Amino acid sequence: MAEHHYDVVVIGAGPSGEGAAMNAAKHNKRVAIIEDKPTVGGNCTHWGTIPSKALRHSVKQIITFNTNQMFRDIGEPRWFSFPRVLQNAQKVIGKQVKLRTQFYSRNRVDLINGRASFVDTHRLEIRGNKSVETIHFKQAIIATGSRPYLPPDVDFRHHRIYNSDSILNLSHTPRTLIIYGAGVIGSEYASIFAGLGVKVDLINPGSRLLSFLDDEISDALSYHLRNNGVLVRHNEQYESVKGDDHGVVISLQSGKKIRADAFLWCNGRSGNTENLGLEHVGLVPNGRGQLAVDDHYRTEVDHIYAAGDVIGWPSLASAAYDQGRAASSDITQDEYFRYVDDVPTGIYTIPEISSVGKTERELTEAKVPYDVGQAFFKDLARAQITGEAVGMLKILFHRETREILGIHCFGDQAAEIVHIGQAIMNQKGEANSLNYFINTTFNYPTMAEAYRVAALNGLNRIF
Numbered sequence: 001m002a003e004h005h006y007d008v009v010v011i012g013a014g015p016s017g018e019g020a021a022m023n024a025a026k027h028n029k030r031v032a033i034i035e036d037k038p039t040v041g042g043n044c045t046h047w048g049t050i051p052s053k054a055l056r057h058s059v060k061q062i063i064t065f066n067t068n069q070m071f072r073d074i075g076e077p078r079w080f081s082f083p084r085v086l087q088n089a090q091k092v093i094g095k096q097v098k099l100r101t102q103f104y105s106r107n108r109v110d111l112i113n114g115r116a117s118f119v120d121t122h123r124l125e126i127r128g129n130k131s132v133e134t135i136h137f138k139q140a141i142i143a144t145g146s147r148p149y150l151p152p153d154v155d156f157r158h159h160r161i162y163n164s165d166s167i168l169n170l171s172h173t174p175r176t177l178i179i180y181g182a183g184v185i186g187s188e189y190a191s192i193f194a195g196l197g198v199k200v201d202l203i204n205p206g207s208r209l210l211s212f213l214d215d216e217i218s219d220a221l222s223y224h225l226r227n228n229g230v231l232v233r234h235n236e237q238y239e240s241v242k243g244d245d246h247g248v249v250i251s252l253q254s255g256k257k258i259r260a261d262a263f264l265w266c267n268g269r270s271g272n273t274e275n276l277g278l279e280h281v282g283l284v285p286n287g288r289g290q291l292a293v294d295d296h297y298r299t300e301v302d303h304i305y306a307a308g309d310v311i312g313w314p315s316l317a318s319a320a321y322d323q324g325r326a327a328s329s330d331i332t333q334d335e336y337f338r339y340v341d342d343v344p345t346g347i348y349t350i351p352e353i354s355s356v357g358k359t360e361r362e363l364t365e366a367k368v369p370y371d372v373g374q375a376f377f378k379d380l381a382r383a384q385i386t387g388e389a390v391g392m393l394k395i396l397f398h399r400e401t402r403e404i405l406g407i408h409c410f411g412d413q414a415a416e417i418v419h420i421g422q423a424i425m426n427q428k429g430e431a432n433s434l435n436y437f438i439n440t441t442f443n444y445p446t447m448a449e450a451y452r453v454a455a456l457n458g459l460n461r462i463f
Helices: 015-026 042-046 049-067 069-073 082-106 184-195 215-227 317-332 360-365 381-386 414-425 450-459
Strands: 002-011 031-035 110-113 115-120 123-127 132-142 146-148 161-163 176-180 199-203 230-233 238-243 248-252 257-260 262-265 269-271 304-306 345-347 353-357 370-376 391-398 404-411
Touching: 002 015, 002 317, 015 031, 015 042, 015 082, 015 132, 015 317, 031 132, 042 049, 042 082, 049 082, 049 184, 082 110, 132 317, 176 184, 176 248, 176 257, 184 199, 184 215, 184 230, 184 345, 199 257, 215 230, 215 353, 215 360, 215 391, 215 404, 248 262, 304 317, 345 414, 353 414, 360 370, 360 404, 370 450, 391 414, 391 450, 404 414, 414 450
Parallel strands: 002 031, 002 132, 031 110, 132 304, 161 262, 176 199, 176 262, 199 230
Antiparallel strands: 115 123, 123 132, 146 269, 238 248, 248 257, 345 353, 353 404, 370 391, 391 404
């Protein structure tokens, strides 16, 4: 049995694993990354972020074609099947895998395919298709990601019952669909399927959609989902989910029963920590398979770190990459370490949502004297030109110091627009000010101009 020695071993080649491995390699560490799937990229590339966002983009293009009067001169509205739309996502996945595989070879990181399991606090056993290897390490970073949480009383082997991973294997377009779970993933898929003309029932165990968002933005999402034909049912818990040859029936604890052609479970995720041999190093995951870490991404074993979805919040690819890089920075003792706690939301519903900083509810509860500046996309020349008039930008600022406290955006390109506000919020001292947007010339016509409009709107409220 072959044995190898490394300074740093990373388990998992998703965003957090990639960030960790690249940073360690840049600091001249001997690095190996272990991946149990045939290709790199993790859940982000193969089942989560990339395919769902590519799918959303294609659906949005279909919606634009079918609703833009100018295109009627070309032809009648078109209908596209789910598998056909998904083909574009597969092309993007292939490009991402090729690119990310090159990162490892270019930086001389050994990419090892196989399933890793701890033997003790400084050794891993790697089981491949035809071989078993032992790896000795000085430090390890667990970046194994997460998967959909699957309750045992729902039969996910049934051909009409899907989770947020297996839905990418859907080989037809259902006429009706039940989505259970109205978090980020559930809301995104509700938008996607509604855009394909599917009648969607969105079952929300909570009292409002995406309650962590600013209330006004959450309300806007609710309106537009309903406006696109999604029936949102709040405060509902499932009693049972039963599939037959013709559809799926969900029985709710309230006594309601709903039938649809297919069922999609989007309620929670579990960390991928089983079969890692954690008992051999004294680590115990929580009930959702997640590992606890300190503010330097160290587990209870000092030289074993964890990052990304396997540690829980915020379970975003953007944060996972930075968490992995930060864990590696702690190992290499470089100047770039930071604890990732300021993360913008990027929710790719139709229209999309993004925010950073405090919400109005949070500021009100904290008794912060804030005010609001608003810009509605329907009033922006660029939005009128592109036909993307749905949405708004909201700036929350301290009415006395004019410090930017929160940016909330709803509409086309929201996830891009929010970064302008984020950049100003991250400036030190008086540089974080509403005055930047008032005293800066923006290109016209652009969506970024919304900041100037919103800032002037907010300035008018100050007395």
